[in-house]
Amino acid sequence: MPDAIADAKRALRAELRERRQMLSQSALDAAGAGVRAQLDHLVDRLGVRSMSCFLSTTTEPGTREFVEAAVGRGIRVLLPITRADGLLDWSVATPGGDIAEGLFGLPEPVGELLGPIAVNDVDLLVIPAAAVDRSGMRLGWGRGYFDKTIGSMEGCPPVYAVIFDSELVDEVPREIHDQPVTGVVTPTRTIDLAPAGR
Template identity: 55%
Template sequence: MTADLGNEKRALRAELRQRRRTRTTTERDTDTTALTATLQRFVEERQVRSLALYLSAPDEPDVRPFLRWAHEQGVRVLLPITREDGLLDWAVGDGVSEQQGLHGMPEVVGEVLSPLALGDVDAILTPAAAVGHDGCRMGWGRGYYDKTLGSMANRPPVYAVIFDAEYLDEVPREAHDEPVDGIITPSRIITFRS
């Protein structure tokens, strides 16, 4: 990574974090309701029976109401567990049981499955800081999802869950950055490639 590219990513991440922190309660509630409906539509239209998701932190798009709905509908949801080696393990989540993970982020409590369990899902829904129009996903800098997605020979469709304003013309890209197949925002589903 060049110093300029690293600085560009850090500056963009800082700007995006600040935007997320200054959102009002009304904006968050409105987006959560809309995002839940959009995620439900994604699952129903694609007849998804199993997926990988994440437990959203307070500033992230809130996927928790959707997670509870998915559990009630019998959709099998795998949630990540961070590992010291930079990879992710997975566990089946119920939308309720959680603990604090390696980096202070919420993580699922459950029987730990290997990273290979990810190959059995119909779709992977990842967190992201932003996504460019070309499908380049920029995460928060730890590389967990890039490593996980980059290690999969046959991966299911991958969609980043972001706020509408985080769908940008472009984001800084490094060789290790894994693209996504689409995005899901409170207002829409966009597929880049299938």
């Protein structure tokens, strides 16, 4: 059975990756502007002073404009840095901060490394996803970094996954280690799906 679930996840990820690669630059630009507006509203609604976010790749709904603006507003934003042991280090975002290619070719900040527990003090986690279903289950990209992070946090704050509108689906394949999210942020809306602090 686990093999069937793993196969279903791989197939869905491949389909979603292909769909993202077909998007035009204007569609991606519009998505980034929409996500920034949605995230701005979310941090205001939750009264966020400290949060984590990720630096979007070229095919993800853009988060970089939001990160720059949040730092400019005085919000402390922690950005993830992948480690070979499956955990995430964190670095504080700075205005115009340098970006390098991380372990898996993903954009990561260049700066002082804070250990995995640095994220325990944030008010909000904003994480990437391939898809999320209506119960709040998230399909990641298969490396498990964010599932480990969320699963290890005591008193986990709200967790929102950033996806395109079409990636909120009825159901995603799930395994025992998969962690739900509180909600999703898309270019057009923010939807609460499951209670925070699971």
